[in-house]
Amino acid sequence: xxxxxxxxxxxxxxxxxxxxxxxxxxxxxxxxxxxxxxxxxxxxxxxxxxxxxxxxxxxxxxxxxxxxxxxxxxxxxxxxxxxxxxxxxxxxxxxxxxxxxxxxxxxxxxxxxxxxxxxxxxxxxxxxxxxxxxxxxxxxxxxxxxxxxxxxxxxxxxxxxxxxxxxxxxxxxxxxxxxxxxxxxxxxxxxxxxxxxxxxxxxxxxxxxxxxxxxxxxxxxxxxxxxxxxxxxxxxxxxxxxxxxxxxxxxxxxxxxxxxxxxxxxxxxxxxxxxxxxxxxxxxxxxxxxxxxxxxxxxxxxxxxxxxxxxxxxxxxxxxxxxxxx
Amino acid sequence: xxxxxxxxxxxxxxxxxxxxxxxxxxxxxxxxxxxxxxxxxxxxxxxxxxxxxxxxxxxxxxxxxxxxxxxxxxxxxxxxxxxxxxxxxxxxxxxxxxxxxxxxxxxxxxxxxxxxxxxxxxxxxxxxxxxxxxxxxxxxxxxxxxxxxxxxxxxxxxxxxxxxxxxxxxxxxxxxxxxxxxxxxxxxxxxxxxxxxxxxxxxxxxxxxxxxxxxxxxxxxxxxxxxxxxxxxxxxxxxxxxxxxxxxxxxxxxxxxxxxxxxxxxxxxxxxxxxxxxxxxxxxxxxxxxxxxxxxxxxxxxxxxxxxxxxxxxxxxxxxxxxxxxxxxxxxxxxx
Numbered sequence: 182x183x184x185x186x187x188x189x190x191x192x193x194x195x196x197x198x199x200x201x202x203x204x205x206x207x208x209x210x211x212x213x214x215x216x217x218x219x220x221x222x223x224x225x226x227x228x229x230x231x232x233x234x235x236x237x238x239x240x241x242x243x244x245x246x247x248x249x250x251x252x253x254x255x256x257x258x259x260x261x262x263x264x265x266x267x268x269x270x271x272x273x274x275x276x277x278x279x280x281x282x283x284x285x286x287x288x289x290x291x292x293x294x295x296x297x298x299x300x301x302x303x304x305x306x307x308x309x310x311x312x313x314x315x316x317x318x319x320x321x322x323x324x325x326x327x328x329x330x331x332x333x334x335x336x337x338x339x340x341x342x343x344x345x346x347x348x349x350x351x352x353x354x355x356x357x358x359x360x361x362x363x364x365x366x367x368x369x370x371x372x373x374x375x376x377x378x379x380x381x382x383x384x385x386x387x388x389x390x391x392x393x394x395x396x397x398x399x400x401x402x403x404x405x406x407x408x409x410x411x412x413x414x415x416x417x418x419x420x421x422x423x424x425x426x427x428x429x430x431x432x433x434x435x436x437x438x439x440x441x442x443x444x445x446x447x448x449x450x451x452x453x454x455x456x457x458x459x460x461x462x463x464x465x466x467x468x469x470x471x472x473x474x475x476x477x478x479x480x481x482x483x484x485x486x487x488x489x490x491x492x493x494x495x496x497x498x499x500x501x502x503x504x505x506x507x
Numbered sequence: 508x509x510x511x512x513x514x515x516x517x518x519x520x521x522x523x524x525x526x527x528x529x530x531x532x533x534x535x536x537x538x539x540x541x542x543x544x545x546x547x548x549x550x551x552x553x554x555x556x557x558x559x560x561x562x563x564x565x566x567x568x569x570x571x572x573x574x575x576x577x578x579x580x581x582x583x584x585x586x587x588x589x590x591x592x593x594x595x596x597x598x599x600x601x602x603x604x605x606x607x608x609x610x611x612x613x614x615x616x617x618x619x620x621x622x623x624x625x626x627x628x629x630x631x632x633x634x635x636x637x638x639x640x641x642x643x644x645x646x647x648x649x650x651x652x653x654x655x656x657x658x659x660x661x662x663x664x665x666x667x668x669x670x671x672x673x674x675x676x677x678x679x680x681x682x683x684x685x686x687x688x689x690x691x692x693x694x695x696x697x698x699x700x701x702x703x704x705x706x707x708x709x710x711x712x713x714x715x716x717x718x719x720x721x722x723x724x725x726x727x728x729x730x731x732x733x734x735x736x737x738x739x740x741x742x743x744x745x746x747x748x749x750x751x752x753x754x755x756x757x758x759x760x761x762x763x764x765x766x767x768x769x770x771x772x773x774x775x776x777x778x779x780x781x782x783x784x785x786x787x788x789x790x791x792x793x794x795x796x797x798x799x800x801x802x803x804x805x806x807x808x809x810x811x812x813x814x815x816x817x818x819x820x821x822x823x824x825x826x827x828x829x830x831x832x833x834x835x836x837x838x839x840x841x842x843x
Contacts, residue, residue, distance in 0.1 A: 235745075235746050237742060237745055237746060265748050265750065266748060267748065268745070268746055268747065268748035269746065269747035269748035269749075270748060273746070273747070274743075274746045276739060276742070276743055276746075278739055281738065281739040281740060282739045282740055282742075282743040283740055283743070284740040284744065284758050284761075284762070285740070285762065285836075285837065285838060286761045286762055286835070286836065286837060287758075287761075295749070295757075296747045296748075296749075299747070299748060299749055299750075299753070300748060331837040331838070331841065333837070333838050333841070334841065344743070347743075347747060
């Protein structure tokens, strides 16, 4: 059984009468120890999905799902207190901007000790030692001195390492990393990513890596989920999803990568923008931007189909399939 | 931290000099000259006028007079009251404890109700509680203080007879002045009922004086909290499974307090400089009432000295607030 099992998740904002759809009919399974990359343009619902998973969607946001379970426990019916106890202990998350994710009034040590104390408890001295150990694990030099540092005294990369230390403090089985390297210097990005993957391997935790960097996903993930306008468009294993994308959107994303444009004068782009809250197409959400779109695409929404085990695609006319559809 | 303190202290010197200049100029802006103003409507013969001008040193060049004034003020010599012939400093020190006591009660009242109310309003934003708190605080803020004080007296003192109308303590008690704070002196006197009397005299002035600071603090706390609750680190703290209470009181409040502290400082400064309306209405023998009376009597040395001392208090309070910033906000502490 999957560690995380989400079926038909929807997240709406706005009023009941005029909902703004952030995530719609999303299915997502993550197995223990698996690295899943979630990719998509800005506004595709990647971050909202992860926040829903953490129970951090505040009113007026509404979360509903057919099934929303972690390790066999239904997150939607779990009492608030128990759900909260899982956060940081079983599921942890790191955010896009590490510089603003640490409380400016507290030291690195305060942050770590507080988190450890809330979830595990123990003497002040034991907690301090655990915190030091965590800082060592995330490769922060001179951890004893860093314990007393305030967030404004840390660089972006250092802050993200502290955030990672906080996230892995209680040995979570799932770590959600929401664009963990986007706000960092290019030179630091690779180091932080390397660190995340090493910790993932050593601890056997599942990693949900949200990014819009397909290159990162190609190097790290076992499986990829491609999202668009709040829906899953395609899921598939690495590397087959890169060599044989089934969904036109995935193909378009790949063809926009610089390394796939060598020799061209301009990068290939996807024309148009992600549909806004109130102009969602009636048919396939991608239809207005899809070069393969047919008449039926504009009138009916495709459902998520499973052409073979381990992959799903939401398209009437999937690419690279040997079936009669092509 | 020490260099931060010294830097702030350094900024104070020009500020203080500026105030002395203003206060000094005040006495020379009076139509005619101070001696003429002193003599009032009956006038004075020119020989006596010239004699007094020399006596007060008013016929010396202005810069000389100013330097003389600053040096004397620095030593605590602010001249004598024209009416009572008492030293201005002495009169001020006699009255300041009354103002201090009232201000302390008023700000405590404002803090203990205003800040929690602001926090609750922010936490339950757009709820009935939020609208209630904000509505009441807007009313409190807009209420003219003299009218509000009179309403309080009419209702609690006249209608219900619960509290006395004015003064600091009932006439039958006369505790020895030890600290100047009536609550403490009445306790020290050991007379039964004295403390009760002193406390009951404080209730209405405290409410009247504390209402505006309370309303300001409640609104300020709410908006500061709302801003902080939207910060990334609050979301990150929630994502670590911390309880809403802990996130609110430890992570959000600490940061929200920084702007609130500014407001508290400004309010305390204003309160300590004397609450003219409240003290006058409740016959509270403090700085505010003293200053108003001095203005009525054209007692210029008292007005001059009173303004200088009040301004000094405001500056001192602001210095303390600046220090507290450093304590609350590590980013300020580590500024180079």
